[in-house]
Amino acid sequence: MNKSILIPVFNEQGNIGSLITKINKKIDTDDEIIIIDDGSTDKTHQEAGEHKCKVLKHDKNLGKGAAMRTGIKNAKGQLIIFMGGDGQDDPEEIDLLINGVIEGYDYVIGSRFVKDSNLKDRYSNKAILPINKIGNKSLTFLINILFGQSITDSQSEFKCFKADKLKELNLESNRYEIETELLIKSFRNKLKIKEVPVHRYERIHGKSNLFDVPFGRFIFGLKVLKTIIKGYLFWK
Numbered sequence: 115m116n117k118s119i120l121i122p123v124f125n126e127q128g129n130i131g132s133l134i135t136k137i138n139k140k141i142d143t144d145d146e147i148i149i150i151d152d153g154s155t156d157k158t159h160q161e162a163g164e165h166k167c168k169v170l171k172h173d174k175n176l177g178k179g180a181a182m183r184t185g186i187k188n189a190k191g192q193l194i195i196f197m198g199g200d201g202q203d204d205p206e207e208i209d210l211l212i213n214g215v216i217e218g219y220d221y222v223i224g225s226r227f228v229k230d231s232n233l234k235d236r237y238s239n240k241a242i243l244p245i246n247k248i249g250n251k252s253l254t255f256l257i258n259i260l261f262g263q264s265i266t267d268s269q270s271e272f273k274c275f276k277a278d279k280l281k282e283l284n285l286e287s288n289r290y291e292i293e294t295e296l297l298i299k300s301f302r303n304k305l306k307i308k309e310v311p312v313h314r315y316e317r318i319h320g321k322s323n324l325f326d327v328p329f330g331r332f333i334f335g336l337k338v339l340k341t342i343i344k345g346y347l348f349w350k
């Protein structure tokens with residue numbers, strides 16, 4: 115199965131080039147890496163363009179969800195893999211996600227929290243801030259209760275889909291709440307979902323976009339709550 119690796123980015127100068135180099139070592143010639151540069155104001159676009167990949171561009175910042183949707187429209191692979199452009203996900207673990215699809219799953223989530231023997235070593239407090247962890251666990255708990263599921267990481271951005279299943283979901287989110295929309299619509303469409311344990315590393319350059327906006331994390335939480343309620347009431 116050929117793959118499209120989609121990486122939505124906003125101001126990832128210093129991170130994106132080395133990430134593309136690492137991914138290219140892992141993939142085959144008929145696979146593609148698509149970088150969706152979402153109106154970056156630094157040299158992200160030039161840096162990505164110096165490496166083997168396709169670079170798409172939004173002229174202004176539309177949000178991570180909008181960038182993921184642009185990527186999906188342009189992806190040619192039978193598998194679609196999403197990962198962060200900040201170097202926090204490990205390209206070496208792409209195969210773990212793909213193995214889940216080979217086993218027969220439609221949607222494989224790289225979970226930072228699913229238990230395995232070395233759970234404590236998979237991330238540090240700097241890689242996942244305690245405030246993010248508490249927020250994620252609370253939202254994940256609510257999602258599990260409402261939709262009768264047992265997911266451990268509802269906000270993971272590192273994941274793999276069968277492309278045809280993903281393209282049926284009719285996504286609409288523009289920002290980070292897209293991860294929640296993906297999950298809820300996958301439940302509604304009865305996709306076969308599996309979580310596999312992954313590591314999470316610290317960002318090396320730049321800072322999380324959630325820090326840049328005043329009350330960024332709070333607004334993010336509210337948007338996810340709105341998505342959960344909408345999904346519960348209207349997405350059947």
Ligand SMILES: Nc1nc2c(ncn2[C@@H]2O[C@H](COP(=O)(O)OP(=O)(O)OP(=O)(O)O)[C@@H](O)[C@H]2O)c(=O)[nH]1
Nearest residue numbers: 122123124126152177178181198199200322323324
């Ligand atoms: N296209 C696009 N990508 C974005 C936007 N904001 C963030 N991203 C990308 O999404 C990925 C993760 O962004 P971060 O802001 O680090 O968020 P996070 O890793 O989920 O959360 P932290 O744990 O706080 O770092 C990176 O590749 C970012 O460049 C945006 O507005 N548009």
Ligand SMILES: [Mg+2]
Nearest residue numbers: 200202317322
């Ligand atoms: Mg990050």
